[in-house]
Amino acid sequence: MEMHAANPTRVNILGVPVDVVDLESAVEIVRGCLERCGRLRIVAINPEKVMAVRRGALDIGDLATAELLIPDGIGVVGAVRMLYGLGISRVTGVDLMHEICKLAATGGYSVYLLGATEEVNARAASNLERMYPELRIAGRHHGYFGHATDEIVNDINASGADILFVALGSPRQERWIFENSGRLGPRIIQGVGGTLDTIAGFVKRAPAFVQRIHLEWLYRLIRDPRRVRRQIVLPLFALNVVRERVQRAFANN
Numbered sequence: 312m313e314m315h316a317a318n319p320t321r322v323n324i325l326g327v328p329v330d331v332v333d334l335e336s337a338v339e340i341v342r343g344c345l346e347r348c349g350r351l352r353i354v355a356i357n358p359e360k361v362m363a364v365r366r367g368a369l370d371i372g373d374l375a376t377a378e379l380l381i382p383d384g385i386g387v388v389g390a391v392r393m394l395y396g397l398g399i400s401r402v403t404g405v406d407l408m409h410e411i412c413k414l415a416a417t418g419g420y421s422v423y424l425l426g427a428t429e430e431v432n433a434r435a436a437s438n439l440e441r442m443y444p445e446l447r448i449a450g451r452h453h454g455y456f457g458h459a460t461d462e463i464v465n466d467i468n469a470s471g472a473d474i475l476f477v478a479l480g481s482p483r484q485e486r487w488i489f490e491n492s493g494r495l496g497p498r499i500i501q502g503v504g505g506t507l508d509t510i511a512g513f514v515k516r517a518p519a520f521v522q523r524i525h526l527e528w529l530y531r532l533i534r535d536p537r538r539v540r541r542q543i544v545l546p547l548f549a550l551n552v553v554r555e556r557v558q559r560a561f562a563n564n
């Protein structure tokens with residue numbers, strides 16, 4: 312375990328760093344950062360991403376430079392418990408995004424929404440405005456801009472947004488954030504995956520009781536069987552975590 316600037320504790324899951332935070336402490340980190348005029352890149356860590364790093368599809372060097380790596384997904388929470396004996400709870404990207412929108416609405420910070428189709432992006436923006444009437448959306452752009460990154464960066468910077476949500480899917484959005492964060496104006500940048508689709512109402516989250524019993528992944532799989540291609544890595548992830556646990560037990564004996 313090591314200390315990290317933006318957060319209390321950072322642990323390592325199969326070679327991938329993740330921060331031991333809950334929703335409340337993650338929100339406090341964001342609030343502190345906004346008040347101190349600091350900068351924060353927030354990336355969600357889930358088993359799919361851990362396996363993407365292991366496959367070489369996501370650069371671990373870049374990932375480790377993110378100031379806040381939230382434990383998204385019950386697989387990561389279980390792995391932290393099994394490998395470190397730490398009881399943490401899940402911090403989903405969508406929950407944290409809502410909390411950041413609340414902070415922005417009350418603190419007078421503006422946001423920019425980047426990603427998803429034009430229809431989803433526009434609908435998500437108007438839903439957020441309805442949910443948080445004080446929220447100022449400084450700008451927005453769909454996520455199918457090809458190689459026009461310079462134009463997008465200019466548009467984001469010209470908007471003067473304090474907070475940027477990037478919803479380009481993984482690992483595209485992580486790569487995009489790390490490649491461009493040095494020239495982006497917004498001080499808080501969060502990679503939010505498919506969250507705009509959820510906020511737009513095109514993708515439904517599982518009912519609360521299904522979330523409580525940790526079966527949201529199964530609900531999403533049943534609603535969208537194409538996800539099986541992504542979720543196929545989950546048993547592999549679990550197997551690797553158990554193997555690491557056993558290896559550590561032997562190493563300690």
Ligand code: UDP
Nearest residue numbers: 426427428454455478479480481504505508
């Ligand atoms: N997306 C995008 N540009 C692209 C590819 C994808 O904006 O070139 C958007 C897509 O419309 C969707 C999101 O990225 O809103 C991908 O969501 P997915 O569920 O694949 O991401 P995850 O939740 O796994 O990060």
